[in-house]
Amino acid sequence: MRIAVLKERAPGEGRVAITPETIKKFAALGAEVAVETGAGVTASIPDEAYREAGAELGSAEQTVKEADILLGVVAPDVALIAGAKAGAMVAAMFDPFRENTRVEAYAKAGLEALAMEFMPRITRAQSMDVLSSQANLAGYKAVIAAADTYDRAFPMMMTAAGTVQAAKAFVMGVGVAGLQAIATARRLGAQVSATDVRSATKEQIQSLGAKPIFVESVEGIEGEGSGGYATEMSEEYQKAQAELVSSHIAKQDIVITTALIPGRAAPRLISDAQIATMKPGSVIFDLAVAQGGNVEGSVADQTIEKHGVKIIGFSNTAGHLAADASALYARNLYNFLSAFWDNEAGKPVLDEEIGDAVRLTQGRKIVNERLTAQ
Numbered sequence: 001m002r003i004a005v006l007k008e009r010a011p012g013e014g015r016v017a018i019t020p021e022t023i024k025k026f027a028a029l030g031a032e033v034a035v036e037t038g039a040g041v042t043a044s045i046p047d048e049a050y051r052e053a054g055a056e057l058g059s060a061e062q063t064v065k066e067a068d069i070l071l072g073v074v075a076p077d078v079a080l081i082a083g084a085k086a087g088a089m090v091a092a093m094f095d096p097f098r099e100n101t102r103v104e105a106y107a108k109a110g111l112e113a114l115a116m117e118f119m120p121r122i123t124r125a126q127s128m129d130v131l132s133s134q135a136n137l138a139g140y141k142a143v144i145a146a147a148d149t150y151d152r153a154f155p156m157m158m159t160a161a162g163t164v165q166a167a168k169a170f171v172m173g174v175g176v177a178g179l180q181a182i183a184t185a186r187r188l189g190a191q192v193s194a195t196d197v198r199s200a201t202k203e204q205i206q207s208l209g210a211k212p213i214f215v216e217s218v219e220g221i222e223g224e225g226s227g228g229y230a231t232e233m234s235e236e237y238q239k240a241q242a243e244l245v246s247s248h249i250a251k252q253d254i255v256i257t258t259a260l261i262p263g264r265a266a267p268r269l270i271s272d273a274q275i276a277t278m279k280p281g282s283v284i285f286d287l288a289v290a291q292g293g294n295v296e297g298s299v300a301d302q303t304i305e306k307h308g309v310k311i312i313g314f315s316n317t318a319g320h321l322a323a324d325a326s327a328l329y330a331r332n333l334y335n336f337l338s339a340f341w342d343n344e345a346g347k348p349v350l351d352e353e354i355g356d357a358v359r360l361t362q363g364r365k366i367v368n369e370r371l372t373a374q
């Protein structure tokens with residue numbers, strides 16, 4: 001059983017899908033591991049550390065040759081992994097709804113594509129959940145980046161020269177990233193409030209010491225759909241939410257937006273007119289910028305200024321913490337494959353619940369219901 005890991009090719013991608021720690025664990029299962037030279041450099045893992053952990057290092061071509069399993073952060077181009085065994089498994093992030101040409105190419109090449117972002121949100125898969133491990137780091141980094149751009153302090157400071165007021169931070173979308181953003185902003189000393197369409201988050205917001213800001217006036221709202229994800233809200237709800245946000249946002253110094261709806265463009269939460277009501281010097285971090293953006297006018301990987309408000313958003317926020325992000329991502333992959341490791345077969349044999357959820361292609365066909373049902 002040969003596991004191969006390439007250096008990531010996507011622009012600005014500093015993460016890597018394996019660490020010395022997980023190489024040793026895979027070796028204990030009886031697998032041999034090959035890593036492309038230089039694959040870990042951007043995540044602060046030198047080749048030597050991989051070698052010491054027992055990996056074979058070489059060119060991309062040598063690495064993928066005869067591989068049974070390929071691990072990636074972003075799924076590699078099919079041409080790059082042509083030397084892998086027929087039917088090889090590729091566990092990576094495929095961005096399946098947007099990258100359909102890539103999914104088709106995997107099907108055509110006879111590879112078994114396993115989309116890590118389709119891992120079901122069930123208890124036993126928590127340790128395999130890359131969206132959570134990466135979103136948690138992203139939520140932290142968003143607040144740190146916003147604090148760095150903000151030209152005032154976060155905590156209240158009483159000094160001989162006078163008092164500095166605490167920053168007011170508002171987190172919109174309280175999933176994994178939002179919860180960590182609340183916790184981080186609180187740790188830095190900001191006064192934090194937060195909102196979500198799922199009413200279950202109210203208690204979570206309070207338990208972190210932040211103030212929930214919720215639409216109460218619209219009857220029968222419950223924004224929770226399948227798997228605990230948000231659903232798209234009614235027009236009436238969206239109008240009520242916009243009004244509530246407008247009055248609240250004008251008083252905020254920092255806004256972190258994290259709202260996503262699986263398989264759809266990110267919902268627009270902040271309009272240009274709302275930005276105009278904010279104080280000059282305020283900062284907005286749009287964590288959904290790569291999915292179309294929660295904030296009107298936000299541009300990935302740029303700090304833009306509108307009405308005196310700075311708007312930031314990274315296309316790959318977790319990638320800005322490449323070492324920790326890689327360590328957690330690599331553990332997610334190991335937890336996933338090892339949970340299904342079949343000692344007799346010497347390879348992972350996925351069960352129906354998780355296998356059917358993550359598998360995109362097999363036997364030269366696209367087999368995932370979320371894609372074929374579209």
Ligand code: NAD
Binds near residue numbers: 135233262
């Ligand atoms: P996500 O990244 O899909 O979305 C971020 C947040 O934005 C969500 O809380 C969502 O409700 C919110 N949102 C969407 N539209 C909005 C709008 N118009 N206004 C305000 N907020 C809006 O979310 P996520 O972090 O992936 O978490 C999704 C769900 O999965 C949550 O219920 C979470 O608790 C659950 N979860 C479960 C597990 C598990 O059991 N294994 C692991 C992680 C997350």
